[in-house]
Amino acid sequence: MTLWTTETVRTSMxxxxxxxxxLDGWEVFSVLRGAPSDTGSPQVIVVAHRSASRREVEEAVETGPGWVEEARDLLQQGRKIQAIKLVRAATGWGLKESKEYVERDL
Structure with a gap:
């Protein structure tokens, strides 16, 4: 089971x-990037499953938040497949979710 993940969310959503x-058993752990604004700019939030201990999530987040920027850089270099692989490895998501994240949210 994945204990933590990130979500890129527009302020309006x-x-x-x-x-x-x-409803799915997740709670907000922290905001990685940005602050809520009226412009609707995207926010990256870290969410943790309720079954995860705070220490488990903190350890995972300490080693992992840089993957968002790294995946974005790969995508900008035209290396979409590598970006998807990085997202999968960092989040534990499946191929579909990782591909959607790279295409829609990076």
């Missing part, structure tokens, strides 16, 4: 996303 995550 933040409440809806948080409600969906809460």
């Amino acid at each position: 933040l409440e809806q996303t948080l409600n969906r995550l809460s």
